[in-house]
Amino acid sequence: MDFGPFFLLAAMEGAVGAAVLAVTALGLSLVFGVMRVVNVAHGEFYMLGAVIAWWVTSLLGVHPALGFLAALIVSPLIVGAIAGAAERLVLTRIHYDPEATIVATIGMLYIIQQAVLMTYGPDARPVQPPFDFRIQLPWFGYSGYKLFVILAAALLMLAVWWGLTRTRVGLMMRATQFDRETARAFAIPVDTVYGGVFAVGAMLAALGAVLVTPIQQAHYLMGHDPLLLSFIVVIIGGLGSLRGTVLAAVIIGMSDGIISVFFSPTLAKIIATLAVAFVLVWRPQGLFGERPA
């Protein structure tokens, strides 16, 4: 294959990765932005989303499209419920103390991971894609499902943006983010907002994972890379900035995909991590982050 088509293929792979990464990182960004909680367990919510997607589709045993649709609804709901419960049981008890939340979410990481290992096992299991449509380009055929992933991720991002900027719930979240005390003085139930934001953040990770399971298999250790890349994206984009998160996800996801195809996935991670170092040196608040007052 010539360089041009080869590059196009690499870019398309990168775009799929970027799309999933954007959704996953947005969850992490939202939780940090509103609650100032560094959620180290975010990757495990992602993994849990994928495992539950496998579980739902194999348990139902219906047509792949129906099974996938069911997973797309059920998996985020279960993950959201687990995350919400964890927030109530753990994070409220330690009063969101920054150091304590890091340690607590590391604890959650291992509990979730080991619980999945004990029940689901160490195997990687695939989910059937909802449809087998291939788009035939002049040089190669490409999975229609992967293009669907990009579209679905874009729609999800639009939905989150709309929810944050155009609804009252979103306004409550943003008010809580900017001034917790004044928000309470205006009848905003900050505790409920926190619980909800943590659950929604985990649900976004789960959604990203459900989208990915027909491409990658569900495995109990699959949460590591998304966690690392999400942190990279959130730091480069600027903590709590929706625009920055999306832009950084596109940059990192695309470069990760392209470099992985041409060179190696390890080199891609090295370059991404290096990019974080440079951003931290020259623009610590991220591309779109607000400079702390």
Added chain:
Amino acid sequence: MLMVESLDCGYGATQVLRDFSLAVDRGEILCLLGRNGAGKTTALKAIMGLVKPSAGRVLVDGTDVAQLPAEAAPLHGLGYVPQGRRLFAELSVAENLEIGLMAGDKAGRGGPAAARRDDALALFPVLRERLNQRAGTLSGGEQQMLAIARALCLEPSVLLLDEPTEGLMPAMIARIREVVEELRRREVAILLVEQRVDAVLQIANRVLFVENGRSRETVEAERLRAEPALLDRYVGVGH
């Protein structure tokens, strides 16, 4: 309307308010006067439930809100204009107002949201031209107007204002004073923390002196105007 009875509260081990009491009626302005650190701001925060009292009651129309979570205070008709304005600086003017309107909707207070919003904007017409601007980019005076308008959006029966004229130009101070007087005419109970004694004497019905976290005497403003010597005792010379 608002009655505070022997409130004790503080931050952690530091007690700030001791046996603090006050009462404000509808259509009345009660000013808190006292030196820096006397506990005036803490008193307002305690009334709003933002600092949890260890003893005492905060009665709004007979309901004790001291034991309720902080987000319940606005639902009982308490509007708060905090010190330093505390706007949601990243949000637009319209969104800041919307937060006040939301609180009013939850409380089921006053008329429909649109009417409450028009009402608040009628008092500060300049905000109408700034609705899509980020609150943080407004001038100091406009920010203060927005902070008051935001509180008015929940149509409060009690309004707490913490140094609303701090650092403002004379014209702006006059405008804010007019609005506060207008609210008194509308039978709102107003609790005002204000440093400038001349401003207090012009606007207050009664003045409560605060000293070392305790509420001392409450004096009719008229009497203070006649006997300024009383002032020296609580706020010191030079005023």
